[in-house]
Amino acid sequence: MIERALARLARIIAGASVRWTVPPGPPEVQRVYFGNHTSHLDFILIWSALPEAVRVRTRPIAGADYWGRGRVRRYLATRVFHAVLIERGALASHGRENRGALQTIDVIAEAMGEDTSIIVFPEGTRSADGALLPFRSGLYHLCQRKPEVELVPVYLDNLTRILPKGEVLPVPLLSRVTFGAAMRLEPGEEKRAFNDRMREALIALRDA
């Protein structure tokens, strides 16, 4: 009940229209929805744009440093969105993987289990001006762990303007959520090639 009402409310606040360039696909397939990260509203919006049958089995991955703080935020993150709270910077680690990063991947893989999908932002942090930042390695490592999952790019339009980094109150402009076609990690695919391919798929949705 609360979830459905909140999903609708989030779409109204962000004036969101939702586009699927291909149909959503069966809800029981495990997927990673990955989007461009520009505001704190991002995962809420992707989550609210999913069909209900998909939404109930999809958990956002959120930074514990923001969503774990404060009673309201914590309640929303854990009880309503069923977010997996992680220590930020770990999943997003550059270059040499430290143990913390791999532990975070473990946490996420465990949370996914056999039937749960997730929402992630491979840039690791919010972009200040809406331009897509380089992808970090978390998505790649997760796919190595779970190569069978479908990867669905989700482009968020105009959210930088609605709630830019550093602002508290959103301006009620219109936004758009565009879902792309599902992809997979190719056998033997290198990290850089994989990240480039994912990034290009996301950028292609901007102009779709």
Added chain:
Amino acid sequence: MLPHFPQLNPILARLMLGVVVLLIIGTIVGAVLARRATSETAQATVANLNARIRAWWVMIAVFAVAVATGGIGSIVLFAAMSFLALREFMTLTPTSRADHGVLLWAFFIFAPIQYVLVWMQWYGLFAILIPVYAFVTIPGRMALAGDTARFLERTATVQWGLLACVYCVSYAPALLMLVVPGYAGGRTGLLFYLVLIAQLNDVLQYTFGKLVGRRPIAPTVSPNKTWEGFIGGTVTTVAIGTALWWATPFPPLVAGVMSLVITIMGFAGGLTMSAIKRDRGVKDFGALIQGHGGVLDRVDSLLFAAPVYFHLIRFFYVP
């Protein structure tokens, strides 16, 4: 027992009945045309027509409720339209990261206060809140934010959005402030007449344009607005507006002049908004929501018409 609608006086009741009869005829004609249309373009045109007629049913229902609940219903309705229109306008016009604060002021301070003033019937402040206070606040606040790139363009954008979507639109419910001695149409009669004439003009210009439109008036702005549509729509609307003089406080000749003013201002408002849309490279203001025109596309003919109509009545008919 019937519910008590204090604002539903005989004049309004008759006007609404007339609109409902028109819509019923339109719906039947639309259904017949949908069966007859064979070619693909004809089917598309008829589908567009029927979508408009359906939107009209919704509009008349909403408007009837608003009018029947008296002043507050109309004020809430137009406040909501202002909010949605402003949202569409600001979405499609470029603002910078530094304008966040100013946009919050526009949406959450100036727009609500403007409608509170309409509700309070405080004409003195209603008429100057945005042209004076918002006009000086916005550039001041933007200068404080420190981003000087395209400064004039950005301030003008926010000022224009507020003026068009909030100030101009709020003149429609502000008609409720005007008490014309001896007029039996009640406070909402003037408003209903304005909306009816403006929307009739939209429909008639569209219809004439589709049927006989050849020469576009401003081809670079809107290829759909033709001389034939403009003249056919204006003449017919003014004729209807004159024939409805009994629903206004005006004698027939003045009702005709008022209708002419509403149609010309409606055309100018629509053309101006088309120019903005063309500049931003979109077909309609609801473009982010595919397949729907936005609220701003629906109210663009009221933008210029409402304030001029208001001030003409206030100057000549309100003691």
